[in-house]
Amino acid sequence: MSTQTDVNTLLQGTAAAIAADPSIAAVNVTADCALIGVHEVDVQLNDQVVKSDQPPVLGGTGLGPNPVQIALAALGACQAQTYRFWSEKLGIRIDDVTVDIQGALDIQGIFGLRDGVRPGFSDVRVTVGLSGPEPRERYEDLKRAVDAHCPVLDVFTNPVTVTTALSVR
Amino acid sequence: MSTQTDVNTLLQGTAAAIAADPSIAAVNVTADCALIGVHEVDVQLNDQVVKSDQPPVLGGTGLGPNPVQIALAALGACQAQTYRFWSEKLGIRIDDVTVDIQGALDIQGIFGLRDGVRPGFSDVRVTVGLSGPEPRERYEDLKRAVDAHCPVLDVFTNPVTVTTALSVR
Numbered sequence: 001m002s003t004q005t006d007v008n009t010l011l012q013g014t015a016a017a018i019a020a021d022p023s024i025a026a027v028n029v030t031a032d033c034a035l036i037g038v039h040e041v042d043v044q045l046n047d048q049v050v051k052s053d054q055p056p057v058l059g060g061t062g063l064g065p066n067p068v069q070i071a072l073a074a075l076g077a078c079q080a081q082t083y084r085f086w087s088e089k090l091g092i093r094i095d096d097v098t099v100d101i102q103g104a105l106d107i108q109g110i111f112g113l114r115d116g117v118r119p120g121f122s123d124v125r126v127t128v129g130l131s132g133p134e135p136r137e138r139y140e141d142l143k144r145a146v147d148a149h150c151p152v153l154d155v156f157t158n159p160v161t162v163t164t165a166l167s168v169r
Numbered sequence: 170m171s172t173q174t175d176v177n178t179l180l181q182g183t184a185a186a187i188a189a190d191p192s193i194a195a196v197n198v199t200a201d202c203a204l205i206g207v208h209e210v211d212v213q214l215n216d217q218v219v220k221s222d223q224p225p226v227l228g229g230t231g232l233g234p235n236p237v238q239i240a241l242a243a244l245g246a247c248q249a250q251t252y253r254f255w256s257e258k259l260g261i262r263i264d265d266v267t268v269d270i271q272g273a274l275d276i277q278g279i280f281g282l283r284d285g286v287r288p289g290f291s292d293v294r295v296t297v298g299l300s301g302p303e304p305r306e307r308y309e310d311l312k313r314a315v316d317a318h319c320p321v322l323d324v325f326t327n328p329v330t331v332t333t334a335l336s337v338r
Contacts, residue, residue, distance in 0.1 A: 007207060007228040014227070015282055025277045029237050029290075033245035033268040038176060041249045043242040045234040050219065052246035058183070059176040065214040067247035067321050068198050073212040074243055076202035077221035078236035079333075080210045085280070096338070099202040108194045110320055111254070113184055120323030121198075124331040131338040143335045151279055152236050153331060154289030160325045162293040164248075166312045169265070169300040 007088045037061060068121070072101045078152035079126060086145045092138050098129040124156065176257040206230060237290070241270045247321035248295060255314045261307050267298040293325065 018025045032044045039060040041052045052067055054060030065073070076099040087094045103124045109117035130139065147153060187194045201213045208229040210221045221236055223229030234242070245268040256263045272293045278286035299308065316322060 010226070010228045011280060014276075015280065018277060018282060022277070025275050025282070027274050027276060029241055029272040029274055031238065031241035031245045031268075031270040031272075033242070033249050033270070035249040035253060035266040039250045039253055041246040043245055045238040045242060048234045048238075050234065050239065050242045050246075052242070052250070054250060057179070059179045065217045065219060067243045067250060069200065069214040069217075070219065070239060070243035070246060071321050071324055072198055072200035073202070073214060073219045073221070074236045074239035075331075076200045076212055077210040077219075077239060080202050080204040081208045081221070081223060081236060082279070084204060084208055089281070097204040099200075101200040101202070103198040103200075105196050105198055105320065106194050107183075107196060108187060108191070109323075110251070110318055111180060111184065112258070112314070112318055113187060113194070118323055118327070119318045119320040120327065121320075121329050124329055126331060126333040127336060128333065129336045129338060136337055139335060139337050143333070145281070147333055149279055149281055149288045151274065151288040151290075152240050153333075154278075154287055155240055156324060156329045156331050158287070158289065158328060160290050160293055162244075162295060162322060162325050164295045164297065164312070164316055164322075166308060167296060167298045168305055168308050169298060 007084065011085065011089060037063075040064070068103065068105060072103050072124070075124070075126070075152045075156060076101050078150050079128060079146065082146045082150040082153075083128065083130065083142065086149065087142055090142060090145060092132075092134055092142045094130050094132045094139075094142075096129075096131045100127045100129070101125070121156075126153075176253065180254065180258060206232075209233070237272065237274060241272050241293070244293070244295070244321045244325060245270050247319050248297060248315065251315045251319040251322075252297065252299065252311065255318065256311055259311060259314060261301075261303055261311045263299050263301045263308075263311075265298075265300040269296045269298070270294065290325075 051064035220233035
């Protein structure tokens with residue numbers, strides 16, 4: 001995976017474009033979802049669709065991962081891609097990256113079966129495996145940069161202001 | 170979508186099983202990710218795979234949505250399915266549910282181009298559209314229950330403890 005020069009050139013181009021016009025750095029990400037079955041949801045993300053469902057034991061048809069799995073997928077993919085971006089930026093070669101995640105959840109929170117149990121994850125463990133020719137300290141430097149700049153890790157670990165509105169048709 | 174009885178019966182069964190043995194409520198959700206291209210990531214979620222990528226402008230091949238899009242997909246699908254679960258639980262009929270999300274992000278945070286800019290979303294707006302025969306107040310009750318019990322909304326709005334570990338092979 002010797003992509004060092006290409007990605008870095010693109011990142012430098014992006015940085016130069018933002019320096020010339022900082023307003024282009026503000027992006028609006030959209031997701032349009034429709035409940036099309038008992039629990040089956042189609043999510044339109046620009047020109048791509050992600051499907052979510054629940055397993056039959058909860059009345060679903062198992063046609064896609066459930067939302068908490070998808071949340072961990074977002075975190076894992078984000079960690080992996082942020083390792084790519086920041087390895088290029090810092091000039092630290094990586095040959096291979098895996099990210100394994102475990103998230104602990106008590107489903108009593110989701111179904112309101114027990115007070116004081118949060119519906120989301122109580123604890124998430126991320127294990128990044130990588131290989132490459134650099135000394136260990138360089139990869140520790142890379143990890144610090146990644147964890148400080150990974151957008152989905154930020155969403156998990158810090159509060160995001162979310163406004164929900166209801167429109168009854 | 171007259172699924173009222175089926176899902177409620179399943180939920181009551183789940184509640185009874187947890188009451189008999191609360192330890193079964195603790196679940197461990199996993200996601201195993203591998204960077205298989207420049208930015209292309211395959212995420213294994215039990216028996217399902219979600220692919221993530223970046224667009225060509227950032228050096229990717231556009232084979233899947235990027236991680237921040239996937240994070241919003243998780244939130245939208247979770248809102249839709251939590252409306253389903255809680256409408257059954259509270260006996261509030263819903264005929265149709267859509268969830269449209271907009272997330273504002275400044276990419277200077279991701280690339281470390283400007284201090285003080287967070288890498289994740291600064292602001293997320295969720296618009297739920299639904300139809301059904303109940304009075305407006307009932308749907309407002311439903312919205313309150315959903316927002317208090319939606320696991321991915323909890324992940325966005327409250328801090329989650331995430332531990333990251335690095336293993337150099």
